Amino acid sequence: MIPAAFEYKRANSVDEALRLLGEHGEDAKLLAGGHSLIPMMKLRLAAPAMLIDIAGIPNLDQIDAASDPLTIGALTKHAKLAASDELQKKAPALWDAANDLGDPQVRNRGTIGGASAHGDPSADYPAVLQALDATFTLAGKNGTRELKAAEFFRGMFETALGANELLTKISFAAAPKSAYVKFHHPASHYAVVGVAVALTIDGGAIESARVAITGVGDVAFRAAGVEAALKGVKTNDADGLAAACAGAASGVQARSDTFASASYRTAMADVFAARAVAQAAAR
Amino acid sequence: MQIDLTVNGKRASLDVEPRLLLAHALRDSLNLTGTHIGCDTSSCGACTVLLDGVSVKSCTVFAVQAAGQEVTTIEGIGNADSLHAMQEAFWSSHGLQCGYCTTGMIVSAVDLLRRNPDPSDDEIRSGLEGNLCRCTGYENIVKSVRAAAKAMRDGTDRHSVRELMPLHPPAVDPPPSGEGIIPKQFQEANA
Numbered sequence: 001m002i003p004a005a006f007e008y009k010r011a012n013s014v015d016e017a018l019r020l021l022g023e024h025g026e027d028a029k030l031l032a033g034g035h036s037l038i039p040m041m042k043l044r045l046a047a048p049a050m051l052i053d054i055a056g057i058p059n060l061d062q063i064d065a066a067s068d069p070l071t072i073g074a075l076t077k078h079a080k081l082a083a084s085d086e087l088q089k090k091a092p093a094l095w096d097a098a099n100d101l102g103d104p105q106v107r108n109r110g111t112i113g114g115a116s117a118h119g120d121p122s123a124d125y126p127a128v129l130q131a132l133d134a135t136f137t138l139a140g141k142n143g144t145r146e147l148k149a150a151e152f153f154r155g156m157f158e159t160a161l162g163a164n165e166l167l168t169k170i171s172f173a174a175a176p177k178s179a180y181v182k183f184h185h186p187a188s189h190y191a192v193v194g195v196a197v198a199l200t201i202d203g204g205a206i207e208s209a210r211v212a213i214t215g216v217g218d219v220a221f222r223a224a225g226v227e228a229a230l231k232g233v234k235t236n237d238a239d240g241l242a243a244a245c246a247g248a249a250s251g252v253q254a255r256s257d258t259f260a261s262a263s264y265r266t267a268m269a270d271v272f273a274a275r276a277v278a279q280a281a282a283r
Numbered sequence: 284m285q286i287d288l289t290v291n292g293k294r295a296s297l298d299v300e301p302r303l304l305l306a307h308a309l310r311d312s313l314n315l316t317g318t319h320i321g322c323d324t325s326s327c328g329a330c331t332v333l334l335d336g337v338s339v340k341s342c343t344v345f346a347v348q349a350a351g352q353e354v355t356t357i358e359g360i361g362n363a364d365s366l367h368a369m370q371e372a373f374w375s376s377h378g379l380q381c382g383y384c385t386t387g388m389i390v391s392a393v394d395l396l397r398r399n400p401d402p403s404d405d406e407i408r409s410g411l412e413g414n415l416c417r418c419t420g421y422e423n424i425v426k427s428v429r430a431a432a433k434a435m436r437d438g439t440d441r442h443s444v445r446e447l448m449p450l451h452p453p454a455v456d457p458p459p460s461g462e463g464i465i466p467k468q469f470q471e472a473n474a
């Protein structure tokens with residue numbers, strides 16, 4: 001499959017990428033790992049007139065796990081996140097997701113920034129980054145702005161990124177008691193249902209919980225009902241934890257496709273929420 | 284667009300359209316037809332090559348993205364005079380049937396052993412998750428990778444095809460590069 005013709009430019013800095021975006025407007029698209037954009041271009045679902053390759057911009061592919069909050073450059077590849085021992089200790093939910101995303105070749109090319117900017121309703125990071133309550137830094141021609149994950153992910157393939165903005169980094173506080181568990185599509189590995197959980201625990205009981213779910217609706221969402229119900233539940237009370245996860249996707253319009261019906265996705269949201277909570281509590 | 288890259292240790296200079304995929308550049312411009320195209324939708328891994336030493340699906344990389352980088356295809360992993368341990372193991376452990384997936388499978392397996400020289404069967408299976416095979420049922424592929432890992436740890440790799448099959452030399456010598464994949468005598472017979 002041959003994509004439509006386009007012009008190709010490499011940007012060597014954020015400023016250069018923003019200048020090129022400004023000059024070419026809606027016709028241009030940023031290219032990071034290309035593992036969402038190129039498949040779409042091959043199917044001619046996307047036909048940008050210009051690609052601005054940002055993969056070579058220096059210093060945007062670093063994991064700074066020593067700082068608080070932790071900071072991750074937008075061009076950091078899935079494989080680098082998956083191999084980070086520091087990340088495994090400090091934010092295991094993100095480590096889980098990076099390790100279970102796609103396959104080795106996909107992890108060697110795709111980036112956390114691209115996976116976030118793409119806004120795929122079945123992608124993993126939108127749930128994880130909401131459970132981590134992450135902050136997104138967006139660079140535009142008038143400087144930078146910061147947005148919380150819950151504001152960043154807007155809808156199906158829709159984020160808060162402006163046409164002339166570039167996501168530079170993602171940061172979040174350490175969450176050592178966090179986990180991400182998914183039921184992955186057997187062929188693509190995308191999440192049919194994926195649940196990310198970040199807990200704080202006090203005296204053997206859950207003090208606070210953030211729970212976010214991807215794959216079910218048009219966009220990943222926080223499960224506020226489950227978060228409230230988990231408060232005070234003892235972490236050794238398996239039945240209590242599972243009961244708190246009932247109705248995890250209630251109020252959400254679930255998607256249906258040839259692989260999984262809406263009611264199946266809704267039912268699995270409860271099951272995978274309970275598993276993610278158990279895994280986070282055990283860490 | 285003019286691009287320079289290193290392919291199997293040799294410098295290559297190509298004039299490409301930006302939309303040319305790396306898989307097509309390798310096969311059509313450089314005649315390296317060991318890189319196969321299976322699904323063309325980023326799923327099967329038949330097109331896997333190493334880019335700066337790590338496995339990638341060359342049907343999902345534009346050639347221009349690889350400019351300035353090093354590409355290793357199956358032809359650069361080993362050849363009939365000096366087989367890579369992985370190639371030899373796929374042969375001796377029957378890790379292939381039709382062979383369509385095999386070149387990509389071998390490149391991925393080489394990348395896996397670079398990261399993990401002594402993988403368990405589970406680690407081999409998850410390490411090759413990006414490569415699909417419609418023939419073997421995977422069992423002998425896992426066996427082959429296990430055998431190659433051992434050979435590489437023991438330092439018993441790199442044999443030639445003739446060494447492995449002294450009584451059965453290939454009936455047809457591989458064509459010199461540039462002549463295409465149909466041996467001369469068959470071309471003439473068909474003419």
Ligand SMILES: Cc1cc2nc3c(=O)[nH]c(=O)nc-3n(C[C@H](O)[C@H](O)[C@H](O)COP(=O)(O)OP(=O)(O)OC[C@H]3O[C@@H](n4cnc5c(N)ncnc54)[C@H](O)[C@@H]3O)c2cc1C
Pocket residue numbers: 029030031032033034035036037038039074075100101102103106109110111112113114115116117118120122123124125161165166167168188189190191325326
């Ligand atoms: C076979 C396969 C399996 C996959 N499985 C999974 C899976 O299990 N889970 C999952 O979550 N994902 C999966 N993916 C998607 C993968 O994670 C992609 O890497 C990711 O979605 C896109 O990242 P990228 O760097 O490749 O972005 P690109 O494809 O280069 O870009 C995607 C979009 O984001 C924009 N963009 C990229 N970077 C920036 C930036 N810094 N600022 C602003 N805009 C930007 C681009 O303009 C484009 O619109 C899979 C992909 C494939 C091919």
Ligand code: FES
Pocket residue numbers: 319320321322323324325326327328329330331340341342343
């Ligand atoms: S041909 Fe590239 S992944 Fe199938």
Ligand code: FES
Pocket residue numbers: 378379380381382383384385415416417418419
């Ligand atoms: S040997 Fe035929 S597809 Fe793998």
